[in-house]
Amino acid sequence: MNEETHEIRLRVNGVPRAATVPARRLLSDCLRHDLGLTGTHVGCEHGVCGACTVLLDGRPVRSCLMFAVGADGHEVTTVEGLAAADGTPHPVQRAFRECHGLQCGFCTPGFLTVVAAFLEENPEPTEEQAREAIGGNLCRCTGYVNIVRAVLRAAELRRAAGRDPQAGDPAPRGPVRRQRP
Numbered sequence: 001m002n003e004e005t006h007e008i009r010l011r012v013n014g015v016p017r018a019a020t021v022p023a024r025r026l027l028s029d030c031l032r033h034d035l036g037l038t039g040t041h042v043g044c045e046h047g048v049c050g051a052c053t054v055l056l057d058g059r060p061v062r063s064c065l066m067f068a069v070g071a072d073g074h075e076v077t078t079v080e081g082l083a084a085a086d087g088t089p090h091p092v093q094r095a096f097r098e099c100h101g102l103q104c105g106f107c108t109p110g111f112l113t114v115v116a117a118f119l120e121e122n123p124e125p126t127e128e129q130a131r132e133a134i135g136g137n138l139c140r141c142t143g144y145v146n147i148v149r150a151v152l153r154a155a156e157l158r159r160a161a162g163r164d165p166q167a168g169d170p171a172p173r174g175p176v177r178r179q180r181p
Helices: 027-034 091-098 108-121 127-133 145-161
Strands: 005-012 015-022 053-056 059-062 075-077
Touching: 015 027, 027 053, 053 108, 059 108, 091 108, 091 145, 108 127, 108 145, 127 145
Parallel strands: 005 075
Antiparallel strands: 005 015, 053 059, 053 075
16 A cells, blocks of 8 residues: 655755655654755654754744644754854854753754744843743753753854844844855
8 A cells, every 4th residue: 555645845954855755754754864864863753852853934843743744835944954054053053062062962953943943032031031941852961051051152142143144144033044156
């Protein structure tokens, strides 16, 4: 018996992409297996751990809970798409490195995407707001102290960058939309 397949078209990290997927293919599996973007990790497969979090039109979603066909026509930003086109790390990536906000790294892609979206909505968070923002993501290694520090540091870095997209800002608003030469 053949499972029904669907042709989907979406923008992933600013690049138009297409894939033919079974109706029940999860977005996480499409990203990893069909599109070769393995930065998105799959932990619990129940939407609990947050490792699979990506941005859908700038909003965090658990890619292990969403069918790929649901992303048809939308913009998806994975951890691979956070850095600037020239490879400059996103302020959240820089902050996690500076503050040692990771250990084994398995949960890190989910934290990075969640924090990037959070800081778009709340560019000057308090420590309490930072803790609340990451509350849906699990880390079994760090104890969260350095992750919270990284959230606050990322906010500082974003403010220091001036948020000017024309000046090479590594943290554009909303979904990453890169223009190709």
